[in-house]
Amino acid sequence: MEHPALHQAMLKSTFYPGEAGPVEFHETHISRLYLTHDHVYKLKKPVNFQFLDFTTLEKRHFYCNEELRLNQRLCSDTYLDVLEIRQDGDSFHLGAGSGEIIDYLLRMKRLPEGRMLSNLLTAADPTLPGEMERLGRHLAYWHRTQPPVGGDENADLERTRRNWDENLRQSAPLVENLLTADAQNRMREEVEHFLTEQAPLLRKRQSTGQVIDGHGDLHAEHICLTDPIRIYDCIEFNERFRLADRLADLAFLLMDLDxxxxxxxSAGVLQAYDETWGTDLDAPRLLRFYKSYRAWVRGKVLGFLAQDPEADAATRTDALARGRRYFSLALGYLCRRPSLILTCGLMGTGKSVLAAELATALGAIHLRSDELRKELAGLSPSSRDLSAFGEGLYHREATERTYRALADRAELHLAAGRTVIVDASFAEKGRRDDFRDLARRQQRPLAILWLNCPDELLLERLRQRRGDASDGRPELLAAQKRIFQPPCGESRVLPVDTRDEVAYNVQRIICHLANPEFLKEQP
Structure with a gap:
């Protein structure tokens, strides 16, 4: 049961022997954390979800000890002990003594906030490339020390299938709010295809000792880059989420960095891990699949929060946006073949916004004509050109130079095996045809995203535009419409209505790119 009076007592430093100063409080859906200057005290909530049950005192005691045992594998000097909470009349105290035991908590040393990987990422710390090399080696060494998990050759395959079935069942109610029906169906088809086709591989990895009792929740908020590195807060409440191929454990961190x-x-961590562990020829096939699973889980959890009536409006809005991006990222991992993607549309249709979100989900190179045009002229992206339509930076010769440079850069990246999004108006059919030829030369699939929306929305967006590399303005729209050649009847064109949410369109586009029929067609 809940103890409101206990919570009030735990907000005072006098509750904790030897502590002084203010007590910070943080809360998750399953825990309450009380932070003093030197320690963190973690209390499990008496909750029951499909994946955990903390409803009895005995279960909370058991899982406190499990959390202590499991996390001491990665940071033995941080997880200290499990303490009793006793009630004696109206008072509460920590540790042995008189009174009834009403709960248990886990005591940990407090780690330095400045060395948390999540905070270093926010600060864009320049030492991160070197730290990722250290982290990759550390994880490979730790994975090597973990004994293989037993079971028959199908154990990991069946566990993976069960986790995915549960995942997709729980995400189904989120369709239309956080993800499209096509996205849900595409993921289900891809998972079934992968588990059927790669079943022999998963059995082989089970039998050769690649399945371990890992961390299960390995992301930036659980990593402190001290010396030695401390990785904490592994999953203790359900071993099904922890027992997995070592690459599935690593994939969570790689996805989080993506x-x-x-x-x-992400590439730096993986390179250091591979150099330490040794070449694993299975990794390319498996990591995309495992990263997709991890991203889908994150999207689903945030989807639950976005629909939680007890969460405040700002929290729900933030969870909605982040959940959609995680689902888009999960889908992006399905696009295994590098492609050439062109935007096509009038100013104000949202080409750059869509291209940026799509590039993040796909890990694609985003080439933006507005920025490249100014780079070629020796100007900063924020500089303004208020010339009439087709003049100044936008005269015919400058535009030709810009599209040639876009093609040259796109070809280099395509040749290197990267997906490329060329973000430009592509108002003329001839320019689109030039890039069709480029796709054919590089033997890459081509998609042309034809963005459109009503004129009144175009004008409103152009009026509101501030601080952007584009010089598009309301007074130029009519002139651009006169010279625009719509790609009606052309092949490889996907119409995109930008009245819809950006995340909705990103998911729709990725489902199109991941469709095997798309990959068969010629540019």
């Missing part, structure tokens, strides 16, 4: 826009750091 989501935060630091695929360079």
């Amino acid at each position: 989501y935060r826009g630091r695929r360079d750091l």
Whole structure:
């Protein structure tokens, strides 16, 4: 049962022997945390979800001890002990003594906030590339020390299938609010295809000792880059989420770095891990699948929060936006073949906003004509050109130079195996045809995203535009419409109505790109 009076007592430093000063309080859906100057005291809530049950005193005691045992594997000097909470009349105290035991808590040393990976990422700390090398080695060494999990050869395959079935069942109510029906169906099809096709591989990895009792929740908020590195808060409440292929454990961190826009750091962790562990030829096939699972889980959890009536409006709004991005990222991992993607549309249709979100989900190179045009002229992206339509920076010769540079850069990235999004108006069919030829030369699939929306929305967006590299303005729209050649009847064109949410369109586009039929067609 809940103890409001206990909570009030725990907000005072006098509740904790030897502590002084203010007590900070944080809360999650399953725990309450009380932070003193030197320690963190963690109390489990008496809750029961599908994946955990803390409803009895005995269960909370058991899982406190499990959390202590499991986390001491990665930071033995941080997780200290499990303490009794006793009630004697109207008073509460910590540890042995008189009174009835009413709960248990876990005591930990407080780690330095300035060394938390999540905070270093927010600060764009310049030491992060080197730290990711250290972290990758650390994880490989730790994974190597974990004994293989027993079971028959199908154990990991069946556990993975069960986790995915549960995941998709729980995300189904989020369709239309956080993800599209096509996204839900596409993911279900891809998972079934992967687990059927790769079943022999998963059985092989089970039998060769690649399945371990890992961390299960390995992301930036649970990593402190001290010396030694301390990784904490592993999953104790359900071993099904912890027992997995070592690459599935690693994939959570790689996905988290991808989501935060630091695929360079994700690659750095993986390179150091591989160099320490040794070449694993299975990794390319498995990591995309495992990263997709981790991103889908995060999207689902945030979806629950977005629909929680007890959460405040700001929290729900933030969870909605972040959940959609996680679902888009999960879908993006399904697009295995590098592609060339063009935006096409009038000023104000939202080409750059869509391209940026799509690039994040796909890990694609985003080439923006507005920025490249000014780079070629030796100007900063924020500089303004208020010339009439087709003049100044936008005269015919400058535009030709810009599209040639876009094509040259796109070709380099495509040749290197990257997906490229070329963000430009592509108002003329000839320019689109030039890039069709480029896709054919590089033997890459081509998609042309034809963005459109009503004129009144275009004008409103152009009036509100501030601090952007684009020089599009309401008074130029009519002139652009006169020269715009719509891609009606052209192949490889996907119409996009930008009245819809950006995340909705991103998911719809990725489902199109991931469709096997799309990959079969010629540019």
